[in-house]
Amino acid sequence: MFFVDTIELAGLGNRSYLAGGAHTAVAVDPPRDLDQVIAAAVRRGVRISHVVETHIHNDYVSGGLELARVTGAAYLVPAAADVSFERIAVHDGDRVEVDAGLALRAIATPGHTPHHTSYALEEAGAAVAVFTGGSLLLGSVGRPDLVEPRLTERLARAQHTSAHRLAEELPDETAVLPTHGFGSFCSSGQAEGDHTTIGKEKAGNPALVREVDTFVAELLAGLEDVPAYYAHMGPANAVGPARIDLTPPAVADADAIAARLAAGEWVVDLRGRVAFAEGHVAGSFNFEAEGKVATYLAWLIPWGKPVTLLAESPDQLAAAQRELVRVGIDRPAAAAVGGPASWVRDGETPVSFPRATFTDLAKHLGDDVVVLDVRRDSERAGRHIAGSVHIPIHQLHKRLDDVPAGEVWVHCASGMRAAIAASLLDAAGRAVVAIDDPFAAAVEAGLTAVPR
Structure with missing residues (x-):
């Protein structure tokens, strides 16, 4: 057998x-x-x-x-x-x-x-x-x-x-x-x-x-x-790939995190998008460990750019390291475990941004908000919100200047890519609202149109 x-x-x-x-x-x-x-x-x-x-x-x-x-x-x-x-x-x-x-x-x-x-x-x-x-x-x-x-x-x-x-x-x-x-x-x-x-x-x-x-x-x-x-x-x-090293990275304290951000390095928060929106280190990006962290981080980060990982637990950090070596991001420059209160320097506080649903968006469409769709072209072709701006998530970090002025309500198909986009916009100093809702809810709310 x-x-x-x-x-x-x-x-x-x-x-x-x-x-x-x-x-x-x-x-x-x-x-x-x-x-x-x-x-x-x-x-x-x-x-x-x-x-x-x-x-x-x-x-x-x-x-x-x-x-x-x-x-x-x-x-x-x-x-x-x-x-x-x-x-x-x-x-x-x-x-x-x-x-x-x-x-x-x-x-x-x-x-x-x-x-x-x-x-x-x-x-x-x-x-x-x-x-x-x-x-x-x-x-x-x-x-x-x-x-x-x-x-x-x-x-x-x-x-x-x-x-x-x-x-x-x-x-x-x-x-x-x-x-x-x-x-x-x-x-x-x-x-x-x-x-x-x-x-x-x-x-x-x-x-x-x-x-x-x-x-x-x-x-x-x-x-x-x-x-x-x-x-x-x-x-x-x-x-012929080199051998991997999955031992824990060097520990970064709040001063080291701030220094890496100031040097233009990427600081990536692996926590869930709800926790990130409620409080995070200013300038950090959110790639959920439970999402496609390897695919999207490797897709967006400039290749070879040092990355510091912030995780809520040692297990979350270890799992992310394992995912990342599979796509050639071999060794994080540093890492920290815990929460945003311990990742910011004395006298500083974590920053946050709001989350919303498509029903919330329907109530604010007349408020001169910018609706940003970060889905793929094929998803956009099926249905989209009339008047929304379309920049696929993998292009957004290089096209932040293409997002019109105003408060940006960003969405994808489920919420995970919108969370990444919201963190990129937030780090760039934009006022942002992350729509954490299935796109089917936009259809139910009467927000979408089928392209002709």
Whole structure:
């Protein structure tokens, strides 16, 4: 009998896998923090004999090289991937034995990257699952525009071909186990549900139900901005990531926090958006630890800028450090644990800003307020508040001067991105109100219009 354990990386919208039999196992697309994968192997009582990459990742720093070093496993990387370290080069059709009666077969599936490779898990010669990385996802495929703009259309067409190859070669009951697609910006669409099979994808995945020209046109039309930090992930993975250090950072007292702010460094408050709005260090930014802290902080912060983390507990700080190393923010410059009363200098007090609902906004629309929508373009295209200003959250820190004068009521789809935006505006000295409400409430309040 075989097993497949899923290692969920919810903050990045990704999954890694450990699959094997009674004695040995393979790790697929492992995260940079290895302990979860190693713990899964310990629970199963198996040795990790192989580590495989479906592709050189653009959205996170891989733990594959280090995991192979630590465990002594064979490290399998697609042969066409241009890397600087020793590995076993995998070609289309290569097969490796994972455990007795259990093997992996490499299937070239270019599209997400030119060298992308999927791996069919075969028991007694029959495929039971396929690790599809950024190829065939739940209801979509991996985006084809992360490598080189001149290759985007060619890779989109390759995605169509690769999806059909998987559908034709594998039985309908084969479990499809992608790395991306659970909120990852590497996906060209958002997944619905948690599990799928080749048969289910054949019935509804656009790559399998649309003819190629229609599929490519729709895929390219739906692509949105790529997170800025992606530019640093591929090169880091190609060179071979350094080992991580998750020990606590140096402790910053109130004077040190003030000094770092004065030097133009980023001070990031990890507490929830309600607590932040009620009181925080002037000039600090709010990236909730419970939200997509790694994705949005790495997207917005100037790459290499020192960051000091403020957390309400050691556990919150440690969890954030773990998330951040996955995207190459390796060591915070400093950190503090507690609350804003201990983070400000003697004689200073925390600052705050109000929160509101869309019902509150409806009562103030005639008060000459600025409504700022920080959602993505695709979200804005569905419905928006008439007269609102649109600046997606990932552009706001560079476009603060584009926000009109006046009190700014900022919203997103749920409140998390609005909280980030409100903190950026507040730090810039703007009067701001954070709308902490689902966008559906704006529709109920009669505030929205459907674009013509």
